[in-house]
Structure formats: C-alpha cells, structure tokens
Amino acid sequence: MNRNLSFDYLVIGGGAAGCIVARRLADQLPHASIALFEAGKSDENDSATTLLSHLDKQDDSYDWGYKAKPKGCASHELSYSRARVLGGCANHNDCAFIAPHPLDLDRWEGLGAKGWNSRSLSKALSRVENQLHIEETPKGNELSRGFIDASIELGLPEHNFRQGVEVGTGWFPLNSQGDFRQSSSIAYLHPLSELPRNLTVFTEATVHGLLFNNRKVTGVQTDRGIFYCDIETVLCAGSINTPQLLMLSGIGPSSDLNELGIPVVQNLPGVGQNLIDHVAANICCELRSPSPPWALTPCEATSLIKIDPDASSPDVLFHFVMRLREKYAGQTTFSGIQHGVKLSPNVARPKSRGSIKLIDPNPNTAPAIDLNYLSDPEGYDQRILIGGLRFARDLTQTRALSPYIKMEITPGLDMQSDDELIQYIHQTCETVYHPCGTCAMGSVEDSKSVVTPDLRVKGVENLRIADASVFPDMVTVNICNTVMMVAEHAVELIVNGER
C-alpha cells in the first residue's frame, strides 16, 4: 500500500453502516474518490463469516474482544462482542431484522434531531429494504412454534414483524438469503472485484487518529501510513470505536483528555456519554429432550409485550433462544444440563445510561466500557425486566410450551418476590449487543450532543459520524435495520450538501 494517499472522502469502519456509506457515496458522486478503511479482514468468500449458521465468533480474530462492566448491578464482567471484519457486527449477528417503530424516530426528532422523523426517514428505510434480501416469514422449528403458541395462549396476537412493530408474537424476519447473511458488505459491496472504480476498500487497515489543520480534519493516521481527505471524513467505527477515535484525536470531554495528556482540539463533553444498550434477564429452563434442529439461528421467534399498560408501544422485546451455553451468556454456567432454552426479555427503551472512556492515549488499549445497567433513578428498567421475567415464567407454564420443559433452572421457582427477582437480575443481567448513543445527535444548542442533525461533529470541520453512536435514543427492536437507515440517510445529507 502506498504510504501517502489522498481521497475526497474517507470512510472509517467497514461495518453495518460504513459499507453502505462508502458504496452509496461512490455511486452517487461518480467524480469523487472514496476510501473505506476496515481494521478487520475481508469477509468475501469466508464462510466462517458470511454463513449465518456460523455464530460465536466473539472470542477469535474476528472480534475486538472487549469486556464491559454492567456496574450499577452485578460486579461480573461481560464479553462485549464487537466484530472486526468487513461487514462489522452485521457479519456477526443473528440477522434479526426489524424496522424501527415510527414513534422511536419521531422521538429522535423531539430530542433535537431535526428532520429525523418517521416520515422523512421512510425513504432511507425503503432504500435499505430494496437493497437487502429479507426473509419475510422464515419458518422455525416446533419448539419455536411452541413459544409462539404459548404467547398466543397468554393473549398476544400472531404478527408478521415486517408489517410493523406491534404487541404480538411471531417469527423474527431475517436479513439473509438461503444460508447466507445479507450484511451490508454482502449486499452493498460484493463482489469486491466489481466495485466502482472510484471506491477503494482497504481491509486490515486500522485508523489510529484524525489529523487536523486547526480544527479542520485533513486526514487519518493508520497503521499503514497517512491518508488525506480533500472533502470529508465519515466515522463509521461503531458505538465503542467511534467515540474512542474522537477522544484519541482530542475531541471529547476536555477534563478527561487533559488527564490523559491528549491535546484538546475540541471540548465535547458528550463524546462517549449516553451509552444505551438493551439489557436482558433470562428464565433458563432444562428441556425434556434435545431441542429440534433449528434452520439458521437458535433464536427464531420473538414476542413484543407491554408491561406498562400506558406505554405507547411495546416495552419488552423477547428472544427465545434454544440453547444455554453460549460463549457470551454472562457468568451463568449450566454444568450437567444437556438441553436447555432461555426466555430472554429485554428492556426495549431503557432509561439507564453508561459511558465509554479512554484508559490511556494508546490506540491499541481497549476503552473502559461502563454499561451502568439498571441505574436509572426511577427504577424503570428494573421494573420492566421484572415484568418481563414474570411473563417469561408464565410462558413456560402454558399448554403449548410446558410439555417441552423439564424444569426452570434459573432463577428457580423458589424465587418469587420482587426483591428476589431484583437480586437475580442484578447478578445475571446480560447484553443483547445493541450499544448506541455514544456520540448522540442533537440540536446545536444541546451541550450533551456530539453531532448536529446533519451528522457533523460540533466544533470541527470536514467530519461527520454515521453509525449506531449517533442514535439520540434507543429504538424498540434489534437495531441493525435502523443503523443501516442512518447510513442511507447520511449519504443523502452529504450528497445534498454537495449539490
């Protein structure tokens, strides 16, 4: 690779968002040159990545290997998987693919993200849907069907979640085609040999920081040398690495940067703050006999319920997972249990907020990830999770599901009171890997936000962010569809600014 190269646009991070940003910019600005930098390997022809049935890559060379502290609750550390491969976490995930609830997007606008509402974002959502193959109604096995029937027994309507986010139960729509994922690298970039001539994709190229002329971004320092941008750099490194890169480059809370001896380019107190994630708790059960084979992923079915009767949209999202010993299942172990399931409710719109901080100025040091789960002063998250756990337990006792269940292992039927469940939640809560909000979008006046509604980083020039970190608030469902929508809308903003 040449040491010094110059492009019109640099896109940093080839994940769910970055692949879309790079490809769309190249298509829509044919006279501009675009470079995409991805720290991980290429995913092309690598079935370990592109085959949906190959999950569990969290601990190997495809992952950044982060650890996170839930704080507020349990003292245990969680493996906090973040993919390091072209396609990003969209090549790591379970491909559950649901568009956001319109109210989620309207709430974003209410929080200061002017122009980001369900009506104006429908075009970006459609562009994602037109590009990806989505299995509308994948059929799962009889055990997943038992979960859906159990939910119906408890009063939920059966629902196709491609038609919208409602209280109901049904199959997870999947962004997959046959056995293969429809990640954004696969759907927008492959085959790499046929990329537009104005797009260069660098894999195994890690960006270590931004270069400035005063407050104007002029390029990036990578482990392969310096690359310059003539027009703009777009950060798409995800909710952990985007704030990390900003802080390494002197953009963040000045007190923290001063402590680490990093020269401050722009004091932005919101960088790394406002970390939001879907926190889950589980009812884990032993099965009477082995789980029937699943088609693609061990999580085929979901239910969306309301614990708070006044909630305007579902406040709990369920994952019904047909195995127990996942590498990333927190600290709970199930020795001696051969076959199990977990019914995993999570808080759809949590109120607790965590943070990302640098530990030192070395780009190779993982940042400190403090999830700060269940810390909201009103106890909302805890209350919703208790309701979710009670619903999960009721599901295991229905006519449809109980014939499969041998016994509840955790928390165990002797734990019934709110206090006991709270203690259990605090000890065993886990992530469903949906961090967002760490460089939140907001109005110019909002001192806590990091980017303005045109995704420009406040106080510096030629720098935008387009990934999950700009979410002003969580969305009710699995977030990948929304991340891709952000990327599509970002390109519209950039291209419209060019014309």
Ligand SMILES: Cc1cc2nc3c(=O)[nH]c(=O)nc-3n(C[C@H](O)[C@H](O)[C@H](O)COP(=O)(O)OP(=O)(O)OC[C@H]3O[C@@H](n4cnc5c(N)ncnc54)[C@H](O)[C@@H]3O)c2cc1C
């Ligand atoms: C195990 C798991 C299961 C999940 N399941 C689902 C699911 O079923 N449905 C769903 O909707 N969502 C799911 N998600 C979440 C979803 O995949 C992510 O929210 C989404 O991929 C985030 O997109 P992003 O573009 O913000 O970041 P990412 O997809 O993480 O992309 C960031 C990219 O930037 C690269 N990068 C980072 N730093 C640098 C650097 N310094 N230099 C160069 N490159 C860099 C990374 O290697 C990565 O490829 C899951 C996530 C995980 C981890």
